[in-house]
Each structure stands twice: as structure tokens, then as C-alpha cells.
Amino acid sequence: MPLLDSLHVALELEIPSDVRYIERVVEVVTHQVSRLAYHPRQVTLNLPVALTEALSNAILRGNADVTQRRVRIRCDVNRERVILEVVDEGSGFDLLACMQDPTSPENLVREDGRGLFLMAHLMDRVESFTNHGNVVRMTLHRHD
Amino acid sequence: MPLLDSLHVALELEIPSDVRYIERVVEVVTHQVSRLAYHPRQVTLNLPVALTEALSNAILRGNADVTQRRVRIRCDVNRERVILEVVDEGSGFDLLACMQDPTSPENLVREDGRGLFLMAHLMDRVESFTNHGNVVRMTLHRHD
Amino acid sequence: MSFAMQKNGEVVVVDVAGQLIVGNRQELKQKVLDELEKGERKFLIDFSQTGYIDSSGLGVLVSLSKKIREQGGELRLSNLNDDLKTLFELTKLDTLFQITDTRERALQSF
């Protein structure tokens, strides 16, 4: 379908640091992606879970749960891939150093520490860098 | 609703010069706008009709109905206004000079000549200029 | 989009389902002209299932109304929703056409 193949959507929004916004942000983003005929599972599993993790880390870690601090979300999607960026006001963190293996026997029964792991496993690529804030960028390629 | 208030969506797509694409382009664009809670009438009347006019002029006039020539569509929308740009490969035209009054007694029974008039009356602003092609830019402010 | 036609007494009723725009107006024009050719003279175009109409859709209606009148026939329109009414008022085409609220009233008025 040539029309969808040429479609490119870029979306930006901003929320206060309040976890109650997460679900609505996820709805806005996944709705966009689903319109580009991504695989249903990418729309119902990979994207919502990875984005929820990035948002809750931005709110609770990066912005230390201070409501006034803003979280910015960018979504850039075409028929090839979707790139999500979540930007918080924190000073950044070392993605690789912070990533743990929650499946190891000692970690399996822990309550926390699965966020970055899920992001890494549900998305094709996860990066973190600072650029006017701490940016977490995640990329997922479309499949039908 | 702070989330929608901060939302900004930019959309780009491209079609061959074939009027059968118009309806789908209109659907893609109006869907985006409706998600930002524009007035139903803006979504069902102003935008679809004005965009259809701009697209058919781009296809039939600007691109002289030559299928291979492309029409690019950009839509930039937030809670304040939507800006639509339709770009064809023609050399441009003089918007004011081409606009007629289809309501005058002599024009009322003519079959053509209502396109630019409808665009001007259904949108808040219509401009035409050249910038890598002939650009028709239309702006509409949201009301609830 | 589709143009369903049916005969109601002496009147040919056309239902415009979906958009009436540059991509399909020619189909409507041809269908109506074919009936005119066959001798039909009373036409009602009903818009209860119509989405939006563009300038070339309006143009086809103007052109059909002229051709039908030239053959001593009549064209009426019914069931314009608020969006379509606005479109006809903007272009003053509401002064050119016989527009009726309901299909029933339109049928009786011939």
C-alpha cells in the first residue's frame, strides 16, 4: 500500500512527573503505531511495556518523582521502524552498568530491577545519552 | 487535559498523482486531528473538503494529472491549530488572481471554479508559495 | 462509496453513499445521464448516507440539473446534513436547487 509506505509521523508530548499519566501516553503512542500496521504483538506487548518502563524510570529515577519536573516524549514512526525517546531532567545514567540480569537465581525473587532488562529484550535497540536532559532512545523495527 | 494540550503531531506522506488516493489521505489527516478533540464539524466538513480541493488541484492542475509526479502532504497539528501543506511539482500559481466568486449570478451555474473559494472559506488562512515545488498551506484554528 | 439507484413511481432515486468527490463524480454523472437518455425525467438525489462533497461533486450536481432541465425534467435533492447544508449555503447553490428535508416529502413534491 504506497500510501502507508510513505507515511511518516512524528509526535511530541510532555507530562508532569506523575505515574498516572503513563497509561495515556502509552495509548497515544501505540495508537499511532497501530495505524501503520505493525504486528499486533508489537502494539500490545513490546511497545507499551518498554515505554511504560522508560516513563516510570524517567519519572521516578531521572526526575526523582518531583511532579514539577517534566518528562518529554517523542515518537517518530514510519513503516520501517518506530523510535521512541523519553527525556527527563536528571543527569543521566550508565545504561549498561545499571542493567541487571533479573533471571539469575539470586535476582529472580527480587521485586525490582526488571525495567531496563525488559526494555532491552522488547525493543531492538536501547540507548541512553544526555542532550538537553537525559534521553532514553528505543528503536523497534516493524514486522507484519 | 494537560496531556493533549502538550501534544504535537507532524505527519508527512506522499502519493502519486491519482485522485483515487484523495479519500485515504483525507482519512489519515482527519483522524489525527480528531484525536486532538477538534470540533466535529471541523473534522467532517472544513478539513476534508479543503484538503480534497487542495489535493485535486495539486494532482490535476499542478501535476497536470501525470501519475508519476508526486504530491507531498504535510500535516502539523497541536491543540491550537492545524497546518496542512500540499506540495505539487508544478511551477506555482497566483492564488488571489485564480480565486473567483462562484456565488455571482454568472458563475453560479458554472460547473467549476469553486475549489479555491471553498478552501478560503473553510480554512482560517490559505497561502501559496514555491519552495521545492508549489506549496499550498492552509491553517485552521481549533475550536471545541 | 456507491450510487444505488431505484425507481419510486416515476422518480429515479439515487443514494449517494460515502463521498461525492473528484474521484467518483463521473460515475454519478454517467448513471444519471444514462437514465435521462432512457427517457426518465424525474430525479431525486438523496444524501442521507453521504459524507463530504467537494467542489467537483457540487459541479456535477450543477451540470446534471442543467442537463435534466434541458430535457424538460426535474432534479431534487434531499436529506442534506448540517455540513452539506453549510456547503450549499456557502456556494449559494441552495438557491439553485430544490432541496427537501426528507425523501418522502421530496417524492410527494414532484
Added chain:
Amino acid sequence: MSFAMQKNGEVVVVDVAGQLIVGNRQELKQKVLDELEKGERKFLIDFSQTGYIDSSGLGVLVSLSKKIREQGGELRLSNLNDDLKTLFELTKLDTLFQITDTRERALQSF
């Protein structure tokens, strides 16, 4: 999202409707701990109406399972759809929980 609770024989059944994520997991935790406090020991969490679960939702399940076991109780899960199964497999939590396909089978298994 909501957490509806009902008693089925000796088993407290919790239906998770919608997402189980950072914004609401505390509510689920509190509701189950309240029942544990009151003396309930058998718990079934049913996911047939669940959307997605994030890491903190998973974390709450881990924490509840530990607390229930410490009181000599049991927690079982039922009706995970394919997405949720993948999530439990990815995190190996499918090895930690007793997961049953249907609610009926889960209830019988206590």
C-alpha cells in the same frame, strides 16, 4: 483499571482488569495483603481481563507470592494471554509461579 475480588470456596479470586503497572500496583498489593491479614490463605489472580503488565506489576506479584508463602498460604495465576506468557518467560517468572490456563483448573488445583 480495577481489581475485583470475590471468594470462591476457600479461594480469594482477584480479577485484574486493564493494566497492572507502576501507577496502580500498590492498590493490588494492599487489597491482597488486607485479605491475608484477615486470615485468607488461598489466592488466585486471574488475568483474563488484563492488558499489559510492567516490571513493577511483576514485582508486586513476586512480593505478594513471598508474603503469602511466609504465612503458609498459596498464590496461583490463571488466564495469561500470549503477551503475558512471553513476559513471564522472558523474566523466568514462569518458573516461580504456579500458572494455570483456566480459572476452573486453578480453583480445582488448590
